[in-house]
Amino acid sequence: MIVEGTHEFNVSATELWTILMDPEVLAKITPGVSKLELLGEDLYKTVSEIKIGPVKGAFKGKLEVIDKNEPSSFTIQMEQLSKIGNAHAKVEMNILSLDENRSSLEFAGKANLSGLIARTGQRVLSGVANVIIKEVFSSLEAHIIENKIA
Amino acid sequence: MIPSSFEYKRANSVSEAVEMIDADAQILSGGHSLIPALKLRLNNPGTLIDISKIDALKEISDNEKSITIGAGATHASIASSSVLEKHAPMMVQAAREIGDIQVRNVGTIGGSIAHADPAADWPAVLLASNATVVIQNKDGNREVDIDQFFKGFYETALNEGEIITAIRIPKTAANKNSVYVKFKQPASRFAIVGCAVALDKDGGNVADVRIGLTGVSESAYRASSVEKALSGNTLDDGLIESAVADVTEGNAVMSDHYASEKYRKHLAGVYVKRALRKLL
Amino acid sequence: MGHMIKVNVNGKEHSGGVEARTLLVDYLREDLGLTGTHVGCDTSSCGSCTIHIDGKAVKSCTMLAVQADGCNVTTVEGLATNGNLHPMQEGFKEEHGLQCGFCTPGMMMTAIDFLKTNPKPSEDEIRHALEGNFCRCTGYHNIVKSIQYAANKMQTSV
Amino acid sequence: MTKYIGKSIKRVEDKRFITGQGRYTDDIKINGMTHGYFVRSPYAHAKVKSVNIDAASKMPGVIKIFVGSDIPETIAGVPCGWQVDFKNGDTMKEPPHPLLVRNKVRHVGDGVAFVIAETRAQAKDAAENVDVDYEILDAVTCPKKATEAGAAQVHADAPGNLCFDWELGSPKDEVAAALASAAHVCELDFSNQRVVPNAIEPRSAIGHYDSAYDKYTLYTSTQNPHLIRLLMCAFVLGIPEHKVRVVGPDVGGGFGSKIFHYAEEALVTWSSKEINRPIKWTAERSESFLTDAHGRDHVSNAKMGFDADGKIVALQAYTYANLGAYLSTFAPAVPTYLHGTLMQGLYTTPKVNVDVKAAFTHTCAVDAYRGAGRPEATYLLERLLDLAALEMNVDPAELRFKNFIPPFDGVEQEGYQTQVALQYDSGNYAPVLERALEMVGYDKFREEQAAQSNGKLLGIGFSTYIEACGIAPSAVVGALGARAGLFEVAQVRVQPTGKVSVFTGSHSHGQGHETTFAQIVADKMGIPIDDVEIIHGDSDSVAFGMGTYGSRSLAVGGSAIVNSIDKVLEKGAKIAAHLLEASADDLEYAEGKWTVKGTDKSVAFGDVSLTAYVPHNYPEGMEPGLDFNAFYDPANFTYPFGAHVAIVEIDKETGEVKLKRFIAVDDVGNVINPMIVDGQIHGGLAQGIGQALHEGTVYDDTGQLINGSYMDYCMPRADDFPSFEIDRTVTPCPHNPLGVKGAGEAGTIGSTPAVVNAVIDALWKGGFKVKDVPMPMTPERVWTAMNN
CATH class of the missing domain: 3.30.465.10 (Uridine Diphospho-n-acetylenolpyruvylglucosamine Reductase; domain 3)
Incomplete structure (x- = not known):
């Protein structure tokens, strides 16, 4: 499953970097993840409940931030395991400065699915990818707006 | 082939069913979307509330x-x-x-x-x-x-x-003059493209038209650009051909191993045309 | 255990307890020993498990046993009466509409329901009516003929 | 005079099936029976770091959970029944195939743990809670890519993922020279995609160890119970064969996938002794998709050269064959001796070379699926012929007539020796195509095609095929690498009252043996068909057997029955002679009685059988009883052939292909029951057409089978087909007593290329000169071919 997208935010590139490096934010924007628990440097244990259409499953797994290149890029490596199947994803995140108050986040990556969801979910996978992408950007947007106001 | 355990409650009326619902409950009507998911354990609700026996x-x-x-x-x-x-x-x-x-x-x-x-x-x-x-x-x-x-x-x-x-x-004039055409995914029988058109003509001109498309995007949508292009104009082959150009405008087109984004988009146009031609 | 249900199967009343999650097909096969109804898939696609609930063809793998409470169920075992084959059974035998026999019960149950609404079907209509039933042996050729046989027989016997 | 042979006798087995009384493995219940459920790998290739069964073991109803390390070292893995060595003489790579994986999984669905519980639901609940820690590794799924440098390795001891390489036919340089001097060379790169057999009854097995008798019984959904017993006892579990009974009860379709010995069979058998209770396992459909051996999966390049007159001068074929992650029972034979040997086709091609590389990949095992190798060979040849006809602008039917091997009956004229090892038994090829053209109304069709102007493209495709079936001669297959004999066994037991029980090693799972065999027995013995019972599928009642596959039941199993009957009648004649006080030579046997020639003195079969069991007045020194068996090992394969023609219509806007007509004229030798033979052809056609238009696995690059359910894998339905138009010619097999060839696979073998050729023809006639549209020819693929 390919996941890619771009979105502009009304914060500077360095601000966006800082926001994204905050585990709470990462937890908020990673689809389904309710909690990130620090395991080591840039390595987190995740607990998530994903509900997409008829599929509802509790996933547990790991999220790791690698290849950090402040403030312009990093990669998220994720493993999510569940009874109905697993997802292993690697997504490159690129922050582009547009001007001093605006930046864009571009991500591109691939999630390898296995197990039952890989065998039975093909029909709607591109829909799932779209939902995930939208969720990431809208959660991030919401977080930014919330914190600007605060 | 065996769902995870759940509780089962039968509701004798909708009000009763509404009272039974909680966060971990799902409504069971015909069950033909829900039970397949339960069998594969893709979905494991705590309770099923069966409303299938409510005759009303x-x-x-x-x-x-x-x-x-x-x-x-x-x-x-x-x-x-x-x-x-x-x-x-x-x-x-x-x-x-x-x-x-x-x-x-x-x-x-x-x-x-x-x-x-x-x-x-x-x-x-x-x-x-x-x-x-x-x-x-x-x-x-x-x-x-x-x-x-x-x-x-x-x-x-x-x-x-x-x-x-x-x-x-x-009961509108458009609904009376309506049609549904579908290109099936042959295995699942779901729509790769399903197109419904309800169209009312005033003389030769399109007075009222609504076009619904399913299977194309992550959710069914109305082909507004096509509706707009048709409205008020004389319905003929030429108009139909030009009207469908942007049939997927504003909607992310799905893709899978059976039908790519490009092909699905093409089919959407073909099926809107086919539906409209049936109403000529 | 679980829920008490009362079901009339092939004219006989059965009552007993079932787990909420028990599928109707498993109840018929495991609890009642009616193994003529088969399971061929897990996605409600193949139709091998087709039975009649209150006279209508239903995939018994996509229904919970508790939902059948109070219903009249007919399975393939209930088709023949007093040792006389149902015209559909006769059709399948006469026209060689079965080979391994696994899909056959579901195939016949669907076809019987179909002929109720369309007693004089065309070949195309028969083929379309079988979209919820897979057969891997016959290429459907003789299944179509079997259903035509049954349709003719049922016409003349009315 | 025959009363039954050649007639469409209604099937005796139908009654139980149409009344819901068939007894398939999952229908069987045994007191104290438990239920097994497998924990299977979700990954195509991974190291198993740990398997934690603690939580699962404590779940309700759980009796035992086995993991790989619980299986004793004395138990071997699943064996392969055929050995094909490398060209240089090196032994085929045969990596172990453990019953449960210990360290490494090699395809999605590889068994990691086996959970046994009181109910199926409990076993499944517990299996969900077995926690396996994997380290995911790269995977490879394409047989060609698997052999390239840098590809992920499936087995450490099979470098380059090569199981073996193999070659047959004329020297390559001679073929190359012939191609170089050809007036036209048609070249095609193509895949014969992987398909899933999809018998509608999922595999199922019950293991039952009975400590009272120290005996195991295995009920299994199989095409050959004796073969399973032999493989399981001798090569896997090491338990004595006489202590094992294998029963193949009613079986809901096999199509090849139920020939093979599977790990689940050995596991339920072994574990039933471990827990001292019977265990039933029945596959869920998604398990079947992942673990039933698949079919086809070749990636090929082929060149066919023609001279200026359109005579074929040479054929060179290169094929990469996918074997999957492990060697299944017959896997090595399929791309070699069942494929390469068919490259002569019906044609006089003087130079033929076929070169095969067989590769391991991280996918489900590939083995024989209806036709097994022969459909792939036919596809290669027939695609080349129709494409060459288009390229050379000659008529595809004419091109075939020009190249057919002249008629030979195998009696007056010798069999035809091919360039690729086989000697055809008898053949007369032009009439099948002539008859097919007549049924099509060929000239009229071409006119209609030229006049077509409704936004649709019409096309016609041909396929004239030959196949080698009646799989046997043990000596021949042995020389080719088979590790078992391939004869067949029959026992004809005449009961004292003259009723006849026939025990056959040919298992029936839809083929109608209980009827066809009874027809033969009734006619040969001159008794009513109701007096005959055919018994099969139980190793404790049937002496021995090799099973049902390769369209062999009638040619090999039926011939064994005939030979047993001959022995019965020979002894019967001696008893009759004694009763009639005549010489056996003076008797003739007809309509159930022995008569002294030229007199009205006779004795009925029933009196002779009674005398055999109540031998009060009996020939001196003769054993009582009337019960004979025969092991029949034929002299050669049999070679059915035929001509298939497809007519398709393509929707230019969507690329949808509609199969308008399908005509098949097959020659399967003599026919015992035309109704049943027609049914076999119909079913075969549907599977072959299914491959052309609908079916095909899709593995992603990580080795996930992404269309592993009926929601994504397109099973052909009734409305995908027209009624088939079929006919036959009869060229008897010269080397078996019935003159029969075999009809089980013919439909599948011939039909696939006919449909594909029809689509290609339609495209060319529409101005789209494409060489290939990959199968399955889905609407998008056909549309793409028109819009590139």
Whole structure:
């Protein structure tokens, strides 16, 4: 499953970097993840409940931030395991400065699915990818707006 | 082939069902979207609330300005409804395209639209028909315009604790002149493209048109650009050809191993054209 | 255990307890020993498990046993009466509509329901009516002929 | 005079099936029976770091959970029954295939743990809670890519993922020279995609160890119970064969996938002794998709050269064959001796070379699926012929007539020796195509095609095929690498009252043996068909057997029955002679009685059988009883052939292909029951057409089978087909007593290329000169071919 997208935010590139490096934010924007628990440097244990259409499953797994290149890029490596199947994803995140108050986040990556969801979910996978992408950007947007106001 | 354990409660009325709902409950109507997911354990609710025995939900009634279809009406009962055949033939045509005989005998329209599969047939037809969805919750009834009902990928305007009780199809001139055409995924029988068109002509000109598409994007949608291009103009092959150019405008087009984005987009155009030509 | 249900199967009343999650097909096969109804898939696609509930063809793998409470169920075992084959059974035998026999019960149950609404079907209509039933042996050729046989027989016997 | 042979006798087995009384493995219940469920790998290739069964073991109803390390070292893995060595003489790579994986999984669905519980639901609940820690590794799924440098390795001891390489036919340089001097060379790169057999009854097995008798019984959904017993006892569990009974009860379709010995069979058998209770396992459909051996999966390049007159001068074929992650029972034979040997086709091609590389990949095992190798060979040849006809602008039917091997009956004229090892038994090829053209109304069709102008493209495709079936001669297959004999066994037991029980090693799972065999027995013995019972599928009642596959039941199993009958009648004649006080030579046997020639003195079969069991007045020194068996090992394969023609219509806007007509004229030798033979042809056609238009696995690059359910894998339905138009010619097999060839696979072998050729023809006639549209020819693929 390919996941890619771009979105502009009304914060500077360095601000966006800082926001994204905050585990709470990462937890908020990673689809389904309710909690990130620090395991080591840039390595987190995740607990998530994903509900997409008829599929509802509790996933547990790991999220790791690698290849950090402040403030312009990093990669998220994720493993999510569940009874109905697993997802292993690697997504490159690129922050582009547009001007001093605006930046864009571009991500591109691939999630390898296995197990039952890989065998039975093909029909709607591109829909799932779209939902995930939208969720990431809208959660991030919401977080930014919330914190600007605060 | 064996679902995880759950509790089962049978509701004798919608009000009773509404009282039973909690966060871990799911409504069981025909079950033809839900039970397959339960069997694969893709979904493991704590409780199922069975509303399939509520006879009041199964009726199709002919009113002055609309036809009210109970949410528990099966696809088969819609397929054989003479009143719908007369006032909204696309409903009958769509019903006949769903699943197979056995599925149509049990699957319900309410269950289908609550599930909101992006490739299910009903969403396209209901969008084209300008239907109203009647919903019951603890506080009573509310009605949602179909244009506000489908919110996205498997997402609807239904809130937790709500049950669809009926769908109302207005008796409009456009609905009387309507059609549903479908290109099936041959394995699943879901739509790669399903297109419903309701169209009223004033002389040769298009007076009123609504086009619903399913299977194309992550949620069924109205092909507004096509509707706009057609409205007020003379319906002929030339107009049809030019009107469908942007049939997927504003909607992310799905893709899978059977039909790529490019092909699905092409098919969407072909099927809108085919539907319109049937109404020429 | 679980829920008490009362079901009339092939004219006989059965009552007993079932787990909420028990599928109707498993109840018929495991609890009642009616193994003529088969399971061929897990996605409600193949139709091998088709039975009649209150006279209508239904995939018994996509229904919970508790939902059948109070219903009249007919399975393939209930088709023949007093040792006389149902015309559909006769058709399948006469026209060689079966080979391994696994899909056959579901195939016949669907076809019987179909002929109720369309007693004089065309070949195309028969083929379309079988979209919820897979057969891997016959290429459907003789199944179509079997159903035509049954349709003719049922016409003349009315 | 025959009363039954050649007649469409209604099937005796039908009654139980149409009344719901068939007894398939999952229908069987045994007192104290438990239920097994497998924990299977979700990954195509991974190291198993740990398997934690603690939580699962404590779940309700759980009796025992086995993991790989619980299986004793004395138990071997699943064996392969055929050995094909490398060209240079090196032994085929045969990596172990453990019953449960210990360290490494090699395809999605590889078994990691086996959970046994009181109920199926409990076993499944517990299996969900077995926690396996994997380290995911790269995977490879394409047989060609698997052999390239840098590809992920499936087995450490099979470098380059090569199981073996193999070559047959004329020297390559001679073929190359012939191609170089050809007036036209048609070249095609293509895949024969992987398909899933999909018998509608999922595999199922019950293991039952009975400590009272120290005996195991295995009920299994198989095409050959004796073969399973032999493989399981001798090569896997090491338990004595006489202590094992294998029963193949009613079986809901096999199509090849139920020939093979599977790990689940050995596991339920072994574990039933471990827990001292019977265990039933029945596959869920998604398990079947992942673990039933698949079919086809070749990636090929082929060149066919023609001279200026359109005579074929040479054929060179290169094929990469996918074997999957492990060697299944017959896997090595399929791309070699069942494929390469068919490259002569029906044609006089003087130079033929076929070169095969067989590769391991991280996918489900590939083995024989209806036709097994022969469909792939036919596809290669027939695609080349129709494409060459288009390229050379000659008529595809004419091109075939020009190249057919002249008629030979195998009696007056010798069999035809091919360039690729086989000697055809008898053949007369032009009439099948002539008859097919007549049925099509060929000239009229071409006119209609030229006049077509409704936004649709019409096309016609041909396929004239030959196949080698009646799989046997043990000596021949042995020389080719088979590790078992391939004869067949029959026992004809005449009961004292003259009723006849026939025990056959040919298992029936839809083929109608209980009827066809009874027809033969009734006619040969001159008794009513109701007096005959055919018994099969139980190793404790049937002496021995090799099973049902390769369209062999009638040619090999039926011939064994005939030979047993001959022995019965020979002894019967001696008893009759004694009763009639005549010489056996003076007797003739007809309509159930022995008569002294030229007199009205006779004795009925029933009196002779009674005398055999109540031998009060009996020939001196003769054993009582009337019960004979025969092991029949034929002299050669049999070689059915035929001509298939497809007519398709393509929707130019969507690329949808509609199969308008399908005509098949097959020659399967003599026919015992035309109704059953027609049914076999119909079913075969549907599977072959299914491959052309609908079916095909899709593995992603990580080795996930992404269309592993009926929601994504397109099974052909009734409305995908027209009624088939079929006919036959009869060229008897010269080397078996019935003159029969075999009809089980013919439909599948011939039909696939006919349909594909029809689509290609339609495209060319529409101005789209494409060489290939990959199978399955889905609407998008056909549309793409028109819009590139």
